[in-house]
Amino acid sequence: MTKGNNLKRDMILDAAYHLFISKGYLDTKIIDIADAAGIGKGTVYEYFESKDAIFFELFQTKVAAGYDSLSELLSKEISCEKKIREYLDIELENAAKYTFNKNFLMDLMMKSDAFRNPELIKSIHRLIGKKFSILHKIIEEGINGGEFRNADPLLASVTVMGAINFYISFDYSPFDPMEFLPVQKTNAWNKEEFFSLLLHGLKECTP
Amino acid sequence: MTKGNNLKRDMILDAAYHLFISKGYLDTKIIDIADAAGIGKGTVYEYFESKDAIFFELFQTKVAAGYDSLSELLSKEISCEKKIREYLDIELENAAKYTFNKNFLMDLMMKSDAFRNPELIKSIHRLIGKKFSILHKIIEEGINGGEFRNADPLLASVTVMGAINFYISFDYSPFDPMEFLPVQKTNAWNKEEFFSLLLHGLKECTP
DNA sequence: CGATACTGACCCACGGGTCAGAAATACAAA
DNA sequence: TTTGTATTTCTGACCCGTGGGTCAGTATCG
Structure with a gap:
């Protein structure tokens, strides 16, 4: 070897x-x-x-490395809205770079305990934890600073992260909406509008 | 047999x-x-x-059947906000009833083409399509009727469905936020606030 | 005592991992 | 430059655990 x-x-x-x-x-x-x-x-x-060892090395050098710049977000002197926007940009950049397919994403996020290598499991959990905690801190700061509406930061993080994950995986999922609706999948890929939905939700602002 | x-x-x-x-x-x-x-x-x-046949029958009788009432939503004489709320209720009800764990969810949603039974694959896609198209129609109606803000219905559906899926799977995921943040997972399980986040997003309504 | 129900030893395809030998390379001596 | 030999690199036939599926034999029932 x-x-x-x-x-x-x-x-x-x-x-x-x-x-x-x-x-x-x-x-x-x-x-x-x-x-x-x-x-x-x-x-x-x-x-x-082993096969695991190959995957582990790829995970470290290709996947986890893509999130190195995430930590710097917290100390930047920009609004929390801007921070979330940059968070989204980093996620989209990684998704485009690695063109994750559904199986890869799944293996990584959900099936991590199918691997036998405890080091790998730890790394995957650490990456998810890193992503989540940074998003959580941004949202918490936004809420405490009055920039965001008053909500539970954990719940808001779950909502935002879920939306982002699904938004990213949508194009790679086996699901084709055209089978059920007269809409094209590609229509969904509009970052500006997606970000607007994250910030403002479904309801029009009617005071 | x-x-x-x-x-x-x-x-x-x-x-x-x-x-x-x-x-x-x-x-x-x-x-x-x-x-x-x-x-x-x-x-x-x-x-x-076969093993597949057992899974197929369970999928039909236990999982897909849980969404039978979804179709009736569209014809109800209630606001679109209320419809989405009932949609969420049905999802949560099913999640609680079957206590999906992460592997089950994953097998179902993402790994469907790992099965050899084409009938099963079709059924799974049909269920996802049904859920998605109903949500899409509700949101489309809400936008066209002026109840929701002007957005691409497909993109809004992706956002809402992603948030709901993650919200549901959060409790069953291997990820424990306590390792990274001084927060309890259970705090996230607040339906009212989650629904409010879906509707109003992160930003306070400041006209 | 025939029909039906049950069983686990067996079959076999699969795929991660091994290892004895083949091939290539490096290098020293002629 | 050629030849001989030691070392490194490469290889696929083989090993073996796993798990879905089978079937000849046994038990139970009507």
Whole structure:
């Protein structure tokens, strides 16, 4: 294990990465990774201990790293509305960059305890916790400062995060609204209006 | 297959049902179902064709049936706000009744194409489509009638449905906010305030 | 005693992981 | 430059645990 040829190591990572995001963790087999990298199955294990280890490294370098800039949000001298907007931007940027498919998102967010690697589970929970706590702090600050309406910050965070998650996963979900409604999925991808809905909800402002 | 003893058949269904909602589809093995029902593994196959068939029947009778009353919502003579409120009530009622755990929800909503049974996949998509189209119609009506603010109904539906789904799954998710914030998960379970957030968003009404 | 119900040992496909040998590479001696 | 040899890298046939599904034999019932 851990051979010196880092170029080949990167090829394996790259092949695995594209398979994981297009087919998901469970549906990606080691032989698929080896084939995609143009090497034999055994060679994979010369560079990585296990399938988990490959996923773990990708999670750290590709996924978690995308949220590094999130922490800086809190100390910025901008309104909380602007902070949430930047939070949304970071989420959308990551979604576009990694083009998460439904399986990948699912593996990551929900099925994390299907993995055996406790280190990986901890990392995933830590990332979710980081995202959630930052959003929570922004909203709490907005409420305490009078910028947002008086609400339970935890509940507001759940609402906003749920809406954002679904908004992001909508395009990658197997669900096609055209089967049931005369509307196109792509219509939903309007960031300005989505943000406006998060801030102002459904009801018109009628004092 | 299809023996006459419907009592035993129900015992198998009941055992499978509780295992599916507590452990999820993938983590529930046939032998687990047989053990829980107090019978041998082979007997399961005297009453059901496959594991899929058991899940399919449970999905139809337990899950999809919980949304039967959803269709009546559209023709009711009440405001759109009230309709959304009743929509939310139905979702919460189902969530409480079946105590979906994260795996079950996930299996159902996201991993539907992991099943081989095309009939089941169709049913799951049909249920999601039904829920989505009803919510969409309510919101569309509210916007056209001037009750809601002017927005894209599809985008508004995505926002509301995302928030509701996350709100419901929050309690069953592996994520514990206490690890990152001095808040209790249970605080989030406040239906009135959640509904208010859906309608009015984060911003105070300041004309 | 025939029909029906039940059972668990068995079958088999699958896929993560292993390892003895093959191939490639590095390098020293001729 | 060629040859010989040690070392590293590569490989796929093989191993093995898992779990859905089968079926010949047994138990129970009418």
